[in-house]
Amino acid sequence: MSFRDLYEQYCKQGHAYTYGTAGFRAHNSVLDTVMFTTGIVAVLRSIYLKSKFVGVMITASHNPPEDNGVKVVEPYGEMLVQNWEPIATKLANAASSSFTQLESTLQSIIAELNIDTTQLANITVARDSRESGPRLLAALKAGISVFPAVKIIDFELLTTPQLHFLVYSLNTSSQPSQVRDSTYYDHFVSIWNQLTQLYEVTELPFHLTIDCANGIGADKVKQLISQAGHMLENSLTAVNGETKTFQLLNESCGADFVKTNQTFPANCNPKPSQLYCSFDGDADRVVFYYVDGKENKFHLLDGDKIATLLAKLIADLLRDCGLSDTLKLGVVQTAYANGSSTKYITDKLKIPVSCTKTGVKHLHHEAVSRYDIGIYFEANGHGTVIFSREFLETVDSRLQETSGNEQQYKSLLSLKLLSQLINQTVGDAISDMLAVIATLSIFNLKPEDWDGCYQDLPNRLTKVIVPDRSVFVSTNAERQLLSPEGLQAKIDLLVTQFPNSRSFVRASGTEDAVRVYAEAETTESAIELATKVGELVK
Ligand code: NG1
Ligand code: ZN
Structure with missing residues (x-):
């Protein structure tokens, strides 16, 4: 034609x-x-x-x-x-x-x-x-x-x-x-097996239920589980896998639903001490969650919690093989990262944190240009860890030199395997999920232990529909508005009325709306602050 x-x-x-x-x-x-x-x-x-x-x-x-x-x-x-x-x-x-x-x-x-x-x-x-x-x-x-x-x-x-x-x-x-879709499964299953064998992990410290958002991730994660064998088959269950009933996609399930509503998705029967996760419709994001045994409350383990978990493991491994001063490890976040996570990474883990504009391309760029190992996750669960060429060359050469020292060798090999278990090209729900459950198994952590590393500050994210979102121009990694004139000063004034609070407004890049984020000491204050800032925006 x-x-x-x-x-x-x-x-x-x-x-x-x-x-x-x-x-x-x-x-x-x-x-x-x-x-x-x-x-x-x-x-x-x-x-x-x-x-x-x-x-x-x-x-x-x-x-x-x-x-x-x-x-x-x-x-x-x-x-x-x-x-x-x-x-x-x-x-x-x-x-x-x-x-x-x-x-x-x-x-x-x-x-x-x-x-x-x-x-x-x-x-x-x-x-x-x-x-x-x-x-x-x-x-x-x-x-x-x-x-x-x-x-x-x-x-x-x-x-x-x-x-x-x-x-x-x-x-x-x-x-x-020779490259076909099995190339993907062969790679990730082989690395998963090598890493878990290195730590003699024979079972996971919890059962994991995967909510697949009734999207394509369902078929794909099932394929990976069946190829990986007994340990994953026994410990992982995929739900919301109705990919043929098209209208069910992302309906009352999936990462976005869980993150936005801070609740369990459909078809999930929460039990204490078990772990749950949700993919989004194309499986490039994942968030985890669980219900505690005491109050029967929902707890979200979002992108910030994933970033801190992986940061802790990588920092420990670098220390154990004497590479902490040679390879630069850093975490990249956006303004939506919970303030407690930033504080934990900086003060407790002593790892540098950078803040960029929203959107993976900005985080990715920062991770690649600033660090040898750059961990980046948006709070919504989209992210990965980028390992530089310098990292690979250093680890490979040290692996050859240190074959006599078992502990160092194990740490070096773990770092190398981790760099292969985490999809280097883009955030990947399946690969990030494997990295998280491998890390939890290595540290032998239950969901509540993982969650306990820091406590999220109460927060609220809302959306305001405005006649023209393009007038909302921001600066300083989107944490301050340059226009409309005078609005930022009003937000700043409101923030001073709530102890230890933070709030910012930015135009969404994907929806015709303006997003308002607020963090404060209590949930009530966070809601009140977000509501008041939202009113200023209208
Ligand atoms: P916008 O609509 O620009 O806020 C949203 C997410 C981003 C990112 C993109 C791309 C929030 C607050 N924003 O961007 O993190 O995932 O979609 O899909 O979650
Ligand atoms: Zn997606």
């Missing part, structure tokens, strides 16, 4: 698109056009990068079932580079205007970037379990097919982090043709 015929079949006019923090995301009915143009973007990106494999993931993560979205994955598993985001936006809006507009915009981009469109493009695609996925995938493939020399690997259903991992594997493997 000609370019024009394909355009006419797949594109519609009239919608305005923006490539944001999470790529393009909207109700599925307006996404065909942007799928078509994202196919084009992926091809251009692959050719621009000398035919490297570029990934495209169709998902809307924790959003409702009728939404969908698309994002581009770089060859080494990162998110699309920032200076290509406007290109993706421009092409989508051109297609949303007319075919002539699309054609001329495409020509000018090709000329500007000096791209030879006859060269080979390698594209890897996958989607989550949404009903609109197959239709949108067809539109994406149509956009890809505009070019003469393209090779598409369609992995069909994957979690977002699986696609990131496989794109990385395709570009780094000496035999890319």
Whole structure:
């Protein structure tokens, strides 16, 4: 089919698109056009990068079932580079205007970037379990097919982090043709087995129930558990795995539901001393929780608790092998991190903490540029740990030197295995879950022991719908407003009325709303402060 015929079949006019923090995301009915143009973007990106494999993931993560979205994955598993985001936006809006507009915009981009469109493009695609996925995938493939020399690997259903991992594997493997979805399971199961054998872990110190949000993570985690064998089969149960009943996706379950409502998801029967976790719809986030035996109360173990747990293990291992002063360990958080976690990491663990803007790309950048081992998690459970090349080289060379010293050798090997158990490309619910349960097993911690390392300050996160969120401009890692004029001073004044409190306001990057966060000594004060600040914003 000609370019024009394909355009006419797949594109519609009239919608305005923006490539944001999470790529393009909207109700599925307006996404065909942007799928078509994202196919084009992926091809251009692959050719621009000398035919490297570029990934495209169709998902809307924790959003409702009728939404969908698309994002581009770089060859080494990162998110699309920032200076290509406007290109993706421009092409989508051109297609949303007319075919002539699309054609001329495409020509000018090709000329500007000096791209030879006859060269080979390698594209890897996958989607989550949404009903609109197959239709949108067809539109994406149509956009890809505009070019003469393209090779598409369609992995069909994957979690977002699986696609990131496989794109990385395709570009780094000496035999890319051998890379398939089993590559993911083989890798993580093998590392899990090596790490647990090193510590002679034969059973977990708790039973773990995994709420899969009725999303794609369900099928994938079940596959991993069955491949990992007895220990995980006996200790892990996956619930909310109804991926075929599309309207159940993220409905009263999943990481976002649990974090926002601070309660158990549907189909979960909480028992004391057992551990629970929830994935989101595309399994790139995870939060844990449990119910205590005394008050029968729900306790959330969020991204901050995951970061501190992993920070403690890594700091201990570095100390045990004498590398604390050689390799720089740091934790990266956003303004939404609970104040108690920041205090615990700084004062107790004595590990430096940086604060960045919201959005994984900002955290990732900080982790990579400041630390040899950079731990980053958003409070909502999205994050990972990045180990630098310097780390790998140091650990490998020390492993060769210290074979005589058993304790040092074990610590070094643990660090190396941990760097392989944690998905290096992007936050991954399955891999983060394995890292958490391995750490809890190594320390022999029950959920309440993990939770006891510090106590969260009571907090409230609310959303306010405003006529124009773009007037809310912030600075200082989004903790202070520059505009609307005078608003920050009013917030500061309110904060002084609540002891040990903190509050900030910022425009959401993914929703048409402004978010208000407040922390205080009591839940009542946190709610009152958030409500009062919310009123100032309206
Ligand atoms: P916005 O909508 O910009 O607050 C939300 C989350 C982020 C991140 C992105 C991407 C909060 C407060 N914000 O961003 O942490 O996960 O979505 O999905 O949780
Ligand atoms: Zn997600």
